[in-house]
Amino acid sequence: MHDNAPDDRYRYDLLVVGSANADLVIGVERRPAPGETVLGSDLAVHPGGKGANQAVAAARLGARTALLARVGDDSHGRLLLESQRAAGVDTDGVLVGGAPTGVALITVDPSGDNSIVVSPGANGRLTPEDVRAAAPLLAAARVVSVQLEIPLDTVAETARGLGAGARLVLNPSPPAPLPDEVLAACDPLVVNEHEARYILGEAAGDTPHDWAPALLALGPRSVVITLGAAGALVADSRTDSLDHLVSPKVGAVDTTGAGDAFTAALAWRLGRGDDLREAAAFAVRVGAAAVMSKGAQASFPTLEEVDAL
Numbered sequence: 162m163h164d165n166a167p168d169d170r171y172r173y174d175l176l177v178v179g180s181a182n183a184d185l186v187i188g189v190e191r192r193p194a195p196g197e198t199v200l201g202s203d204l205a206v207h208p209g210g211k212g213a214n215q216a217v218a219a220a221r222l223g224a225r226t227a228l229l230a231r232v233g234d235d236s237h238g239r240l241l242l243e244s245q246r247a248a249g250v251d252t253d254g255v256l257v258g259g260a261p262t263g264v265a266l267i268t269v270d271p272s273g274d275n276s277i278v279v280s281p282g283a284n285g286r287l288t289p290e291d292v293r294a295a296a297p298l299l300a301a302a303r304v305v306s307v308q309l310e311i312p313l314d315t316v317a318e319t320a321r322g323l324g325a326g327a328r329l330v331l332n333p334s335p336p337a338p339l340p341d342e343v344l345a346a347c348d349p350l351v352v353n354e355h356e357a358r359y360i361l362g363e364a365a366g367d368t369p370h371d372w373a374p375a376l377l378a379l380g381p382r383s384v385v386i387t388l389g390a391a392g393a394l395v396a397d398s399r400t401d402s403l404d405h406l407v408s409p410k411v412g413a414v415d416t417t418g419a420g421d422a423f424t425a426a427l428a429w430r431l432g433r434g435d436d437l438r439e440a441a442a443f444a445v446r447v448g449a450a451a452v453m454s455k456g457a458q459a460s461f462p463t464l465e466e467v468d469a470l
Contacts, residue, residue, distance in 0.1 A: 171432075175227075175429050177213075181213035181231075182209045210265075211332070229291070232263075263283055266280075292315055304431055358372075392405060
């Protein structure tokens, strides 16, 4: 199954340092106005959070994956740990306690539009000290993937603590100003159109083809811009190249978590030795497969399902 033999120095193809949330979802006919109460559907509780999503997505593809995160000592934390283990993720790096598990309160109307309130909970207590204490975990990972649902100081400490020869993949979501040292470590910086515009601010040009070189100029070694159904743009400072990778045409049912599946697939393939263009071409297919069924983690494909596209 693996065309590139993994490097024996690395126990993990991918270490995800990030968030783990319980998604609490209620369907509503319409969202309540201020002061109003509306009735909704039965509560559905799903494992979520960008970090947990990426770890499950990578493991389901066959990656040797570990997660460094923090959950509460509560039923939501146990749900998240169970979902990680069921997917084959190594959860030795998941810390328990310090605050309730992070929660996303999600209301969904009949058109599919959602409103979300996130309580970071234990995700906000994942500290730089936690990252330093997990140094052996970082040293054992070929690629480390981070997002911004944990404190920025913790992301910066992760960038500083990378093992020799490891690469950092960062999806700045939800977007926030990034320190130069974090930008310089990104290889690649993975952004969607909204995140690209946020980072570039007034300097953003009109099209993704303008954004890619502008993002590279901020310091990352490479940049990937995800374009939904239109695929992805890949820019690499080493080869001075800009490639547009087209997505397979699929019937989209639910785009939740598709970006996390894309980033996880990209990070895994980079760790296996693919170049950025090859890794992104594979990740585009994984993202397409992930939108073909409902839910986030429930929709993440196996390698066989990706090959079937």
